[in-house]
Amino acid sequence: MLSGFTAVIACTPARAQICAADRNGNGDASDEGETARCDAVTDGGSQCPIDRVACVAEPSGDYACPLGQQFPCGVTEAGSEPSCSPHACTAPDAPNGGIEQEPVVDDPGTPADGPIDAAGNCTGTIQIFSGRAVRCRTAGLGTTFSNCCKDKGKVVRDGNGSALSSAGATVAVAKGVLTGMKAAYTAFQAGATATQAASTGARALIIGIDPTSLAISVAINLMIEVLLQACDQQDMETAMLKGSGMCHEVGSYCTSKILGVCVQKARGQCCFNTKLGRIIQEQGRPQLKAFAGIGWGTPKKPFCRGFTAEEFQALDFSRMDLSEYYTEIEARAQGQIQADMKDRIDAYARTMGR
Structure with a gap:
């Protein structure tokens, strides 16, 4: 009244x-x-x-x-x-x-649990196709209603990729793109147009990254788009890896609330060093009891660990559909790729005395 x-x-x-x-x-x-x-x-x-x-x-x-x-x-x-x-x-x-904010997922990947020998081999627990938990935000208040999960195209080039490597090398490429983006932002804020700023960022990007690992033209287009959005560093990393086919989406969760009402959502992801790593993780986990209770974790806390050597050796590749990956590999038979992968892991396990 x-x-x-x-x-x-x-x-x-x-x-x-x-x-x-x-x-x-x-x-x-x-x-x-x-x-x-x-x-x-x-x-x-x-x-x-x-x-x-x-x-x-x-x-x-x-x-x-x-x-x-x-x-x-x-x-x-x-x-x-x-x-x-x-x-x-x-x-x-x-x-x-006030506004309740969820902290940004900050997962560096599986930490090393043992020393490295003279040949550069890990003497601790081996993890094969290890991933990293990340997130990207969908359109909402925190992103000024821009969809930071939008597919940006295949920025990071994918090859065979070492099954034993972590997502670190691929993430390094993503961070290199971000270095270029920061240079682009600096130029943009100084009065350059979006195209001019992206050109400045491209020069910084090419200096810092092996161009064979990156689709430069797609990265430049990404810079132009990002200059006008409110996406943060992890949004960009995740969108690049996701668009390159290297991420498994775990689900959506709320990252920001006002008086209990959600105003910003994000999609939790497990991102791997290659598309092959993502595919084998998706089709291998259902075969292993170790993942039966946990699966991929939760959207807020994705569970992205790699396979142990024993788990990998227990996988039945005949039950996997790797056609998504084979279409990108020229002049190599499906059986040859499977044999090469298995032989490489077996040889490494024998070297480590497992």
């Missing part, structure tokens, strides 16, 4: 607040138009503009919100009639009830 609108009350504007509402009923408020900056009202508070309606004058001279008495009526500083909204406002930095 609200009465006494005969006088305009001068007051200090309230601290900038925001609000969110799941208007389409899909379980979050990460779509455009479902978050808004609140308007200051003349009593010093704030009012959400989403689903706002005019208050109704009662015979007593008071005003009531037709949405329910629990929603206060107020006059916005830009308005003249009392109005109300069913959605609450909060300050982004409020200690209680």
